[in-house]
Amino acid sequence: MAVKYIIALDQGTTSSRAVLFNDKGELLAIEQQEFKQYFPKPGWVEHDAQEIWDTQYEVLTALIANQKIKPAEIAALGITNQRETTIVWEKATGKPIHKAIVWQDKRTSSICNDLKNKGMEGMVREKTGLVIDSYFSATKIQWILDNVPGARDKADAGELLFGTVDTWLVWKLTKGKQHVTDYTNASRTMLYDIRQLEWDTELIDMLRVNKSLLPEVKPSATHFGMWEFGGEEIPITGIAGDQQAALFGQACCEVGMAKNTYGTGCFMLMNTGDKLQMSENGLITTIAYGVDGKVHYALEGSVFVAGAAVQWLRDGIKLIKDTSETEALAEEVKDTEDVFVVPAFVGLGAPYWDMYARGAIFGLTRDTDTRHLVKATLDSLAYQTRDILEAMQKDSKIDLKSLKVDGGAVANNYLMQFQSDILGVEVVRPEVIESTAQGAAYLAGIGVGMWKQEDLTKLQKINRVFKPMLEEKTRERLYKKWQEAVKRTMNWIEEDEL
Numbered sequence: 001m002a003v004k005y006i007i008a009l010d011q012g013t014t015s016s017r018a019v020l021f022n023d024k025g026e027l028l029a030i031e032q033q034e035f036k037q038y039f040p041k042p043g044w045v046e047h048d049a050q051e052i053w054d055t056q057y058e059v060l061t062a063l064i065a066n067q068k069i070k071p072a073e074i075a076a077l078g079i080t081n082q083r084e085t086t087i088v089w090e091k092a093t094g095k096p097i098h099k100a101i102v103w104q105d106k107r108t109s110s111i112c113n114d115l116k117n118k119g120m121e122g123m124v125r126e127k128t129g130l131v132i133d134s135y136f137s138a139t140k141i142q143w144i145l146d147n148v149p150g151a152r153d154k155a156d157a158g159e160l161l162f163g164t165v166d167t168w169l170v171w172k173l174t175k176g177k178q179h180v181t182d183y184t185n186a187s188r189t190m191l192y193d194i195r196q197l198e199w200d201t202e203l204i205d206m207l208r209v210n211k212s213l214l215p216e217v218k219p220s221a222t223h224f225g226m227w228e229f230g231g232e233e234i235p236i237t238g239i240a241g242d243q244q245a246a247l248f249g250q251a252c253c254e255v256g257m258a259k260n261t262y263g264t265g266c267f268m269l270m271n272t273g274d275k276l277q278m279s280e281n282g283l284i285t286t287i288a289y290g291v292d293g294k295v296h297y298a299l300e301g302s303v304f305v306a307g308a309a310v311q312w313l314r315d316g317i318k319l320i321k322d323t324s325e326t327e328a329l330a331e332e333v334k335d336t337e338d339v340f341v342v343p344a345f346v347g348l349g350a351p352y353w354d355m356y357a358r359g360a361i362f363g364l365t366r367d368t369d370t371r372h373l374v375k376a377t378l379d380s381l382a383y384q385t386r387d388i389l390e391a392m393q394k395d396s397k398i399d400l401k402s403l404k405v406d407g408g409a410v411a412n413n414y415l416m417q418f419q420s421d422i423l424g425v426e427v428v429r430p431e432v433i434e435s436t437a438q439g440a441a442y443l444a445g446i447g448v449g450m451w452k453q454e455d456l457t458k459l460q461k462i463n464r465v466f467k468p469m470l471e472e473k474t475r476e477r478l479y480k481k482w483q484e485a486v487k488r489t490m491n492w493i494e495e496d497e498l
């Protein structure tokens with residue numbers, strides 16, 4: 001039987017998706033399930049690792065059943081995932097010993113502060129490309145080992161395993177046969193030397209993480225293991241963290257090409273080729289992908305709360321019932337009347353890196369209504385993106401003429417137009433905004449020998465280009481006000497308030 005399909009598993013912060021692609025790289029169908037977010041304390045964010053697996057497995061098998069696909073027709077699986085989120089489980093039983101600590105979780109801020117006070121920042125940046133922040137996996141592993149009764153002893157006895165979500169999914173799909181990850185996910189742990197491409201002993205010792213916990217690290221398009229299904233063995237041949245997968249999915253394979261993804265957070269990545277570039281403007285350096293024996297690096301600006309602010313309008317303060325209502329509400333008023341929302345709900349990521357900042361609304365008057373608040377919340381995604389773009393242009397010395405965008409929130413036309421207005425550059429939306437899944441499918445297709453990297457650009461189709469319409473003077477006035485608002489949210493809580 002002819003092999004026809006690639007399935008990408010896209011395990012995001014808010015939902016698990018399975019996405020079907022044909023052998024031309026065209027998206028045919030999606031199954032999606034949201035899962036529960038746990039907020040046990042202010043600043044803490046957890047997922048249930050079992051629920052992650054259950055939802056991911058259900059959408060995968062539902063996609064196959066609903067699209068009437070025979071197992072033998074599936075050439076390969078690709079996996080892409082929310083990054084940094086940390087799971088520790090027992091090798092013997094496969095049971096997680098604690099809930100997954102999500103990338104947004106701030107509980108390890110004081111561990112990070114101690115490391116900074118000990119002067120470790122330079123060494124960490126040099127080896128990992130990262131700033132010291134609770135965002136990354138290392139201090140989350142340390143927290144689990146220190147706080148779950150008996151965990152340290154079990155780790156010392158070699159009875160525990162750590163994984164980011166990709167590692168957990170491969171472990172489950174292969175029934176515990178494979179404990180692996182790829183370069184991109186390893187580069188988010190703060191334990192991986194991105195030059196030498198190996199786990200770093202000095203960091204492992206400093207953070208008191210046992211080497212035996214860590215998975216084997218492989219390139220992004222290679223053989224990771226087999227999923228046995230319906231009497232067939234289906235190879236898993238592509239893995240990348242979701243932001244790197246989106247870069248690959250948008251075919252940003254040349255130096256200087258960049259994309260911005262608007263999901264729960266907002267992540268801009270620029271491909272810097274085989275050159276590892278350290279940022280001087282608050283960005284991080286990360287592995288973009290490893291394909292065909294070559295590693296590409298990227299500069300990244302990570303914004304922690306983007307689409308999550310829109311979810312907060314819906315689930316937190318309940319101003320809307322559905323995120324799609326925001327576009328029409330924002331269009332109903334001419335401007336926000338200088339209301340600014342700074343959604344620093346879990347601190348601020350790039351370029352500020354302030355674990356102690358918290359969210360605020362500025363400029364309220366008696367005229368302010370739901371529409372202004374909704375508009376100001378959407379605008380905050382665009383302003384945060386401008387903060388990143390400015391840093392990216394300074395670091396790379398490249399003036400971006402246009403920005404490729406993707407992710408759930410780019411469906412919002414108001415937001416895309418305002419984004420172009422506030423950046424003063426064109427914003428290019430592709431036909432398929434599921435670039436993350438597309439990237440994982442491309443990697444899996446390359447890994448199984450179905451495509452070559454050069455074929456990818458041919459698969460790209462543009463849906464709409466947004467051009468800047470706002471006067472320069474207004475743009476700069478608004479951006480200045482935004483910067484002032486951000487300043488006032490910084491360093492808001494004390495270390496012992498966490």
Ligand SMILES: Nc1ncnc2c1ncn2[C@@H]1O[C@H](COP(=O)(O)OP(=O)(O)O)[C@@H](O)[C@H]1O
Binds near residue numbers: 263324410
């Ligand atoms: N029309 C819309 N306008 C603004 N935000 C939206 C819209 N549709 C979805 N979103 C936001 O996009 C995010 C979902 O995007 P997605 O790429 O699925 O995220 P993730 O991969 O992080 O789970 C949610 O945070 C949601 O609030």
Ligand SMILES: O=P(O)(O)OC[C@H](O)CO
Binds near residue numbers: 011014082243264
């Ligand atoms: O799940 P997303 O799409 O919001 O992505 C989360 C990032 O990978 C966190 O670094």
